[in-house]
Amino acid sequence: xxxxxxxxxxxxxxxxxxxxxxxxxxxxxxxxxxxxxxxxxxxxxxxxxxxxxxxxxxxxxxxxxxxxxxxxxxxxxxxxxxxxxxxxxxxxxxxxxxxxxxxxxxxxxxxxx
Amino acid sequence: xxxxxxxxxxxxxxxxxxxxxxxxxxxxxxxxxxxxxxxxxxxxxxxxxxxxxxxxxxxxxxxxxxxxxxxxxxxxxxxxxxxxxxxxxxxxxxxxxxxxxxxxxxxxxxxxxxx
Numbered sequence: 001x002x003x004x005x006x007x008x009x010x011x012x013x014x015x016x017x018x019x020x021x022x023x024x025x026x027x028x029x030x031x032x033x034x035x036x037x038x039x040x041x042x043x044x045x046x047x048x049x050x051x052x053x054x055x056x057x058x059x060x061x062x063x064x065x066x067x068x069x070x071x072x073x074x075x076x077x078x079x080x081x082x083x084x085x086x087x088x089x090x091x092x093x094x095x096x097x098x099x100x101x102x103x104x105x106x107x108x109x110x111x112x113x
Numbered sequence: 114x115x116x117x118x119x120x121x122x123x124x125x126x127x128x129x130x131x132x133x134x135x136x137x138x139x140x141x142x143x144x145x146x147x148x149x150x151x152x153x154x155x156x157x158x159x160x161x162x163x164x165x166x167x168x169x170x171x172x173x174x175x176x177x178x179x180x181x182x183x184x185x186x187x188x189x190x191x192x193x194x195x196x197x198x199x200x201x202x203x204x205x206x207x208x209x210x211x212x213x214x215x216x217x218x219x220x221x222x223x224x225x226x227x228x
Binding site for chain 1: 135
């Protein structure tokens with residue numbers, strides 16, 4: 001069965017530190033990839049997505065992610081985090097031909113000023 | 114775009130009672146999804162509709178769960194004879210089939226507590 005693994009459940013950073021959140025998936029076919037963010041008290045929002053083409057995708061608020069097909073990975077990065085990035089981040093995969101997203105367990109990020 | 118709306122935001126019920134949740138998707142979206150999220154986990158797929166047709170149901174959706182989407186607009190999710198294990202956040206999402214790269218738009222969820 002398809003699954004998504006997020007390596008870190010909790011990450012604590014100071015402002016201006018660099019961020020990288022790991023995401024690996026298990027599926028041998030073509031996939032669409034997503035990162036969603038959930039700020040405290042808010043609904044899940046799309047941060048960025050990869051469908052095809054350039055494996056380095058840029059999203060909102062300075063986030064980017066790189067799809068490495070050989071590693072089945074889609075890691076999220078931001079060079080300098082802000083306190084307002086405190087949130088829970090979810091990686092999700094949609095195998096092409098399927099009609100549902102499969103989510104990882106999420107990574108809770110706390111950024112200290 | 115008024116977003117996906119879910120009602121109620123919170124529901125506390127006693128074990129054995131029936132509950133029903135409502136989701137109003139973004140108006141032009143023809144796909145509607147239900148997910149369930151428990152503490153420390155990501156959302157888990159339950160079911161989805163394209164217009165009024167329920168096209169897929171997860172094995173997580175026991176026979177106590179039923180979802181409908183009459184007329185292809187709003188949807189309801191009913192849980193009969195609730196159990197404590199049903200306590201979770203129930204999320205609704207919608208998307209537009211036919212539009213390339215259409216992601217899921219989520220509502221704020223309904224938090225169910227079964228006592």
